[in-house]
Amino acid sequence: MPQLDFEMNYPTIAASRFTPNSGSITFCPMQIRDSISLNTVNLPLYSPSGAKTVTLRLGVYSITGSSLSLANSLSGSVDLVGDDKYLSLTATSSAQNMTPGTWFFGLLFSTSSNSNFTVNAMSHSRFNAENAFNFGFIGGAMTASTSALPSSIATSDLDVTGTDALAAPVMIISA
Amino acid sequence: MAAARLNVFDNLQLGHMLEEQRPTNGSLGIHAVVFPGSISFNTVAFLLSAASASQSTARTASLGFGLYSRNGATLSLANSASGSFTNTASAVSWMTLATSATQDITPGNWYLAFTFSTSQDGRVSLFCNSAFSGVADAAYGGPFFRGHYSATTNAFPASIATSDMNKEGGTGGGSFHPYILISA
Numbered sequence: 255m256p257q258l259d260f261e262m263n264y265p266t267i268a269a270s271r272f273t274p275n276s277g278s279i280t281f282c283p284m285q286i287r288d289s290i291s292l293n294t295v296n297l298p299l300y301s302p303s304g305a306k307t308v309t310l311r312l313g314v315y316s317i318t319g320s321s322l323s324l325a326n327s328l329s330g331s332v333d334l335v336g337d338d339k340y341l342s343l344t345a346t347s348s349a350q351n352m353t354p355g356t357w358f359f360g361l362l363f364s365t366s367s368n369s370n371f372t373v374n375a376m377s378h379s380r381f382n383a384e385n386a387f388n389f390g391f392i393g394g395a396m397t398a399s400t401s402a403l404p405s406s407i408a409t410s411d412l413d414v415t416g417t418d419a420l421a422a423p424v425m426i427i428s429a
Numbered sequence: 430m431a432a433a434r435l436n437v438f439d440n441l442q443l444g445h446m447l448e449e450q451r452p453t454n455g456s457l458g459i460h461a462v463v464f465p466g467s468i469s470f471n472t473v474a475f476l477l478s479a480a481s482a483s484q485s486t487a488r489t490a491s492l493g494f495g496l497y498s499r500n501g502a503t504l505s506l507a508n509s510a511s512g513s514f515t516n517t518a519s520a521v522s523w524m525t526l527a528t529s530a531t532q533d534i535t536p537g538n539w540y541l542a543f544t545f546s547t548s549q550d551g552r553v554s555l556f557c558n559s560a561f562s563g564v565a566d567a568a569y570g571g572p573f574f575r576g577h578y579s580a581t582t583n584a585f586p587a588s589i590a591t592s593d594m595n596k597e598g599g600t601g602g603g604s605f606h607p608y609i610l611i612s613a
Binding site: 256258259260261262265266267268269287288293294296298332337338339340342344374426428429 | 440441446448460461462463465499535536537538557558559563564565566567568569570571572574575597598604605606
């Protein structure tokens with residue numbers, strides 16, 4: 255397969271939304287089917303009301319064993335006032351040609367005021383398994399607050415149950 | 430890793446969060462996909478829904494499919510298919526179209542396009558992706574990957590400048606695209 259111009263974890267807008275944890279990080283997997291130059295990442299956001307500026311620091315992590323390692327990062331902001339908008343992230347911390355395989359994205363959101371916003375996702379509010387999936391890491395969320403993307407984190411330090419841990423936000427990577 | 434050959438390809442999972450939508454007559458929607466393997470392009474299929482009505486008037490719709498590649502800021506038509514649908518009963522039906530030319534679709538990025546028109550009071554719908562309301566207040570950044578053609582048409586232009594496409598999220602962008610199945 256040739257170098258990709260874009261990659262996405264869902265081909266259209268999805269039918270669900272999830273409310274991200276503000277001030278802590280949710281890690282979600284994404285299969286990259288062939289090499290792609292990391293340039294722009296787009297996520298659809300929604301806010302029912304109230305003006306706010308939503309800022310996202312997005313970490314791109316590789317996984318080795320049970321350790322996630324930060325390979326790159328992007329950040330961006332969008333002003334929401336009761337509307338649906340794309341949050342577009344550019345300015346990667348370093349040039350990167352993503353290789354095929356499973357990558358994890360760490361989402362660290364913050365807002366200027368209330369945290370009443372959601373991210374378009376493939377998740378479902380009832381997708382809240384009581385027991386943990388113990389056959390490999392498929393996503394998780396930090397329980398502690400943070401304002402920075404960790405350079406590495408053990409998957410054993412993450413909560414792997416709950417809708418926040420298993421969220422699958424819609425993301426589109428463009429070269 | 431060598432790419433496999435596919436027997437079928439669909440852009441959305443059949444039955445997964447699909448809902449009926451009535452695209453605007455004369456609109457041309459395009460969305461990007463990734464073919465994980467190669468496939469001999471033979472037949473393309475859509476799912477249509479004819480709504481119930483206490484009338485005997487036939488419900489008709491015309492549907493078109495286009496396959497585009499992108500090089501820089503230009504979308505180029507690689508293949509197409511079209512047909513008409515007629516039904517007098519309330520039903521969900523497959524509509525299959527034959528391609529205009531044989532083609533072996535190679536792995537990688539392609540752009541799926543559709544046109545749709547119906548003349549009867551909007552009683553024919555397409556099964557599309559499901560969404561609360563779509564994104565309508567700000568388009569995405571970066572190069573074009575999804576949206577609607579800025580002009581009204583029922584034919585596929587041989588080439589389209591991406592600057593002539595309304596990106597999803599912006600004015601005229603649109604967020605709904607039909608379920609499409611391609612079989613070898």
